[in-house]
Amino acid sequence: MATPASLLKLIEDGVIDRVLSPLKSGKEADMYVVAKDDVAYAAKVYKKREQRSFRNNAAYRDGRSVRNTRSARAMEKGTRFGKQVAEDAWQKAEAEALRSLHSAGVRVPQVYAHHEGVLVMELIVDALGRPAPQLAQVKPTAAEADALYDQLLGQVVLMLMNDVVHGDFSPYNVLVSAEGPVVIDLPQVVSASHNLKACVLVERDVQSVARYLGIYSPTVRRLSREAWQIWHQHEKGTLVPEFRPAPPPEPPPPDPAVVAAQRALADAGPGEVMDLVREARRERDGPRGRGRGGRGRGEEARRDEPPAGRPRPAA
Ligand SMILES: Nc1ncnc2c1ncn2[C@@H]1O[C@H](COP(=O)(O)OP(=O)(O)O)[C@@H](O)[C@H]1O
Numbered sequence: 001m002a003t004p005a006s007l008l009k010l011i012e013d014g015v016i017d018r019v020l021s022p023l024k025s026g027k028e029a030d031m032y033v034v035a036k037d038d039v040a041y042a043a044k045v046y047k048k049r050e051q052r053s054f055r056n057n058a059a060y061r062d063g064r065s066v067r068n069t070r071s072a073r074a075m076e077k078g079t080r081f082g083k084q085v086a087e088d089a090w091q092k093a094e095a096e097a098l099r100s101l102h103s104a105g106v107r108v109p110q111v112y113a114h115h116e117g118v119l120v121m122e123l124i125v126d127a128l129g130r131p132a133p134q135l136a137q138v139k140p141t142a143a144e145a146d147a148l149y150d151q152l153l154g155q156v157v158l159m160l161m162n163d164v165v166h167g168d169f170s171p172y173n174v175l176v177s178a179e180g181p182v183v184i185d186l187p188q189v190v191s192a193s194h195n196l197k198a199c200v201l202v203e204r205d206v207q208s209v210a211r212y213l214g215i216y217s218p219t220v221r222r223l224s225r226e227a228w229q230i231w232h233q234h235e236k237g238t239l240v241p242e243f244r245p246a247p248p249p250e251p252p253p254p255d256p257a258v259v260a261a262q263r264a265l266a267d268a269g270p271g272e273v274m275d276l277v278r279e280a281r282r283e284r285d286g287p288r289g290r291g292r293g294g295r296g297r298g299e300e301a302r303r304d305e306p307p308a309g310r311p312r313p314a315a
């Protein structure tokens with residue numbers, strides 16, 4: 001991969017010393033490992049608007065304001081200048097969100113510089129110092145999945161307490177570092193208080209990681225049904241960093257009669273199953289089909305052949 005012009009510009013301007021290696025080519029950006037003063041950083045080089053996917057769309061723009069009215073008008077009209085303004089706002093949103101969330105204690109990479117359309121940030125690494133894997137590449141044990149889910153809910157809660165909804169939270173946008181999960185990729189963040197769909201986006205965010213972790217843990221599958229409580233607490237104004245949704249009520253214990261019947265059916269050979277069904281019907285309906293639709297039913301019951309090997313009832 002040839003070094004993009006924007007990274008050469010960063011070297012020229014002394015922001016970084018050199019490019020160490022390409023890291024990943026994503027949907028919205030190309031990632032590189034770069035170095036400054038012998039420290040490695042991740043550099044996110046945003047793709048040109050035309051090469052990008054759908055994400056800069058209305059659902060996310062809702063509630064984002066551009067202060068300058070000339071810019072706002074141009075954005076609305078979709079002029080070339082307007083598109084450039086939208087593009088700058090998109091990139092700036094990620095750097096700003098990372099900065100404010102990092103200082104609020106959310107586990108996101110620390111920003112080092114945002115220069116010439118390149119975001120230079122802390123390189124998230126695994127225990128061996130290699131770039132950390134995406135959550136989607138990790139196969140956790142059930143206990144690890146439970147811990148990851150709990151830690152990630154904690155991040156969603158903290159973000160919400162800072163009026164931020166990620167909007168594209170997924171197993172691809174969480175890196176698993178040696179110290180735990182780190183949230184990345186935030187250009188599409190929305191304001192919880194200004195975006196009308198924020199409530200839906202929070203739920204979708206949580207379910208996106210719950211679906212993945214739920215593959216490994218039934219507890220996550222169960223707990224994730226109650227994720228709505230996070231927004232509920234937020235709306236009541238009672239959300240605190242430690243808040244976790246209460247687990248759903250345990251299902252009632254199974255009816256012992258049903259369990260016994262299931263066991264009998266499981267033990268029965270193929271021929272005996274119908275016997276058991278007939279016996280159960282007779283027990284339920286009585287010899288004349290009482291309690292199950294009167295005469296018609298009773299006649300039908302009488303037509304039933306008695307099970308093989310049992311005496312015919314006297315006429
Ligand atoms: N700070 C970082 N440290 C290590 N790897 C990173 C970092 N930021 C991004 N990556 C890697 O690059 C990939 C793409 O980055 P991301 O911000 O998600 O961009 P995209 O919008 O293209 O998905 C990530 O999935 C991750 O593997």
Ligand SMILES: [Mg+2]
Nearest residue numbers: 026172173185
């Ligand atoms: Mg991504």
